[in-house]
Amino acid sequence: AxxxxxxxxxxxxxxxxxxxxxxAGVTSSKAAVKLxxxxxxxxxxxxxxxPQVEETRRSxxxxxxxxxVNTAVWELLDWLIGEKYxxxxxxxxxYGTGQxxxxxxxxxxxxxxxNFFAGAAVTGGQWSNNYDKSFQNSGxxxxxxxxxxxxxxxxxxxxxxxxxxxxxxxxENWYYMISDDNIFIHTCLGDGMAWGEWNDFRGYLExxxxxxxxxxxxxxxxxxxxxxxDRALAAQENETGIIWSTFTKGNHMSTWxxxxxxxxxxxxxxxxxxxxxxxxxxxxxxxNAWL
Numbered sequence: 117a118x119x120x121x122x123x124x125x126x127x128x129x130x131x132x133x134x135x136x137x138x139x140a141g142v143t144s145s146k147a148a149v150k151l152x153x154x155x156x157x158x159x160x161x162x163x164x165x166x167p168q169v170e171e172t173r174r175s176x177x178x179x180x181x182x183x184x185v186n187t188a189v190w191e192l193l194d195w196l197i198g199e200k201y202x203x204x205x206x207x208x209x210x211y212g213t214g215q216x217x218x219x220x221x222x223x224x225x226x227x228x229x230x231n232f233f234a235g236a237a238v239t240g241g242q243w244s245n246n247y248d249k250s251f252q253n254s255g256x257x258x259x260x261x262x263x264x265x266x267x268x269x270x271x272x273x274x275x276x277x278x279x280x281x282x283x284x285x286x287x288e289n290w291y292y293m294i295s296d297d298n299i300f301i302h303t304c305l306g307d308g309m310a311w312g313e314w315n316d317f318r319g320y321l322e323x324x325x326x327x328x329x330x331x332x333x334x335x336x337x338x339x340x341x342x343x344x345x346d347r348a349l350a351a352q353e354n355e356t357g358i359i360w361s362t363f364t365k366g367n368h369m370s371t372w373x374x375x376x377x378x379x380x381x382x383x384x385x386x387x388x389x390x391x392x393x394x395x396x397x398x399x400x401x402x403x404n405a406w407l
Contacts, residue, residue: 123209128218227293235388240371298357302375324401
């Protein structure tokens, strides 16, 4: 009965959960447990995937570079979606969630295969453009269609049959590539990198005449008030699919403690489809190499 109707969500944790113990990623925040509770409800079946990353293979770094974990996660997703659960998965409802290192990986992946994800729930993480190829991660080659065709969903000469449609000449311009995506951001004001880089992105959008809905509230407010603030935020008129909530207290590692306490973000996530992103125009003013 659920064939072709089941969404898949991939959740990636922060670097603090890097370990060889596969339980580390599913227990280091509330996110995986809350996703599993949704997935196990017969009314809302879903497939939840939580890859475990070891410390020597950090998936991303703060220089906006990723490791071979990036490629491995794509291989896992391609197998799950294209083979293992091909009959069941609704490919218009593939979601990404995570925090810090993990959501940075998801955000980068969002530019590698255009509109692959229907929605992303971002907690305490960020990404931006980086054209400086001297910065790599864990000795891994910089991601590009030539060096890493798997991540970009194209044929790699090793028997992988990926769709050519994902390839794009704009793969390096992350700002442009994700400007039509469905993204729900939660940051803390005290997280200078995550809040600051999203604020830079907001500035680029505003310079292009585009505003994204933004709200601030205290994580000490009643949870229902916080959920109501998020719901009102999502209901605002919006030229993009991006919305941003900020906690007025806390720092980087506080963000997933506060963010995954909330329920509306999950309700929002599972309501998204990639058809809305595909139908939405990218912000063309961001299509400049200097961004």
